[in-house]
Amino acid sequence: MYYKDDFNLTFKEESAFYRYLDDVEKRAEWFRAQSKDLKVEAVTKDSICSPIGNIGLEYLKEDTLKNSGLMIKTPDRSCYLGISAVKSLKGRARIDGKALAELDKETLAYILNECLKVSKGKSLLRFCEGKVRAVLSGDEKDYSIMSMPEVYTIAGAYIYSDFETAAFKSGCADHNLVNATWELRDQRLNESYQELLGRYGKTFNGELSASVRISTSDVGSSGANIFYTVSVNDQYIILGETLKVRHKNCKGTEDFNQNMASIFEYYKAAVQEVLQLCDIWVNHPANAMIGVMKQAGFSKKLIAETVERYRASAGEQPCSAYEIYCGICDVISIVRQQETNERGLLLLEEKVAACVNRRWHELDIPGEIKY
Known part of the structure; x- marks a missing residue:
């Protein structure tokens, strides 16, 4: 059930992964509202949200009561709040702290509302699968919308063209993040690893394979990031994150496109960072x-x-x-x-x-x- 806050899906086929991204994009909606006009309420058994297409409102309410326990109202609509939106909503209200998680929902809603009253500018809300999933800055200098299907289409195009052999390994998605991993084989991967290893007086003989993971989020949890791992003689080594493209300055997708053109260079940078541990x-x-x-x-x-x-x-x-x-x-x-x-x-x-x-x-x- 996509509307549930704990929803997650795993993909083994690349075509199924892209179909999912396209389907979510069609169902999702972005809209803006003045931050000071947002109102947060604790959900009760009598709460009512604005009508939604083909999702039962009682199911939405039940799932929200189990998770965020909150709903958000704008001058035009009332929506249940997905758990993925709580962090960004606190960000718009400019409050944070572990103590907030320990408050009852009525008190938390009251504090959020008092802070939102003095907030300036607009908020950008993402509505998807029956709930608001994010409450972000409405200024494109702070947050630019990046099309998830476009991000992964760009990533796949560069991966398949830049490496000798590339194959889709897996994908996974929830309301916070989407990830896709490709397995790579390329003589350059071996040669650059051997060269960098040699600088520290080390060598290896055998097979090296690598994988590259592209992760991104449309709820403010992450930019568009590249994450590498390698397998050297059956030793699994995590190289980590080498690129973070933020949703900022109206250029998110454009920046990601430019950076993917240097995807192999990011691999070498990731290897270099880990091998510095030899010192x-x-x-x-x-x-x-x-x-x-x-x-x-x-x-x-x-x-x-x-x-x-x-x-x-x-x-x-x-x-x-x-x-x-x-x-x-x-x-x-x-x-x-x-x-x-x-x-x-x-x-x-x-x-x-x-x-x-x-x-x-x-x-x-x-x-x-x-x-």
């Missing part, structure tokens, strides 16, 4: 791994499993942060065995990628550290 020497690798994974927000169970796997293969010998990072990347294969869904794996990949820029030296400490 960081760590005397207590297991402890550093625990500290880095803790900071990145991994669960105690996953940290324990990953560290024990690393210890079993590498022991406690001092090494570079690059070797430890490769060990952290093993968390993906651990989680795959637990039948985690595609969306969960993608979120985990982003956590792993965030480990690259941690303060490794500060976490290289002796003694016993608890998970």
Whole structure:
């Protein structure tokens, strides 16, 4: 059921992925309203929203009560608020903080309304699958609408033309984000990885394959981003995000098009960033791994499993942060065995990628550290 806030869909066929994007684009609507004219209400059993095509209003209300518990009114219509819109609505009201999540819905609605009364300018609202999914800035200098089908059409065109072999691997979508991944094979991928590895006195022999993921959002959760991973001799290494194109200055899609023309250069930049970890020497690798994974927000169970796997293969010998990072990347294969869904794996990949820029030296400490 697309209207549900916890909706998510996985695609194995590229044609099905593009059909979904086109269908959503046709059903969705953008509209603007003065921010000071927006009014937020807590949803009750007596709440009524404006009529919607082919979605039962009672089903919408029931799902909203389970999630955001809010509805938003403009001078022209009343709409239930999707959970994906709560963060952007707080942004328009210029308020934030963990305490807001602990308030009852009536109090939260009151605070939002008081703040919206003094807001200036217009808000841009995205209405999709029966609810408002985002409340963004109505100024195109702050947020420019990027057509999702167009973004992925551009991405696919460059990927298939720039690499020797490219194949659609998977796609997934929910109300926050859309992701699509292509598997790549190209001699240049091997050569550039070997060249960069050689600068640090390291070599590898064997097969290298890569994948590139394009992620974007039309609710303000993300720009249009490129995310790389490689597999080297069965070692899965997450290179992370190398490009972020923001929805700003009326040029979102235009900027993305220009940047996709350099997609191979972004691969080299991603490899270079990870390989810089070779310059960081760590005397207590297991402890550093625990500290880095803790900071990145991994669960105690996953940290324990990953560290024990690393210890079993590498022991406690001092090494570079690059070797430890490769060990952290093993968390993906651990989680795959637990039948985690595609969306969960993608979120985990982003956590792993965030480990690259941690303060490794500060976490290289002796003694016993608890998970």
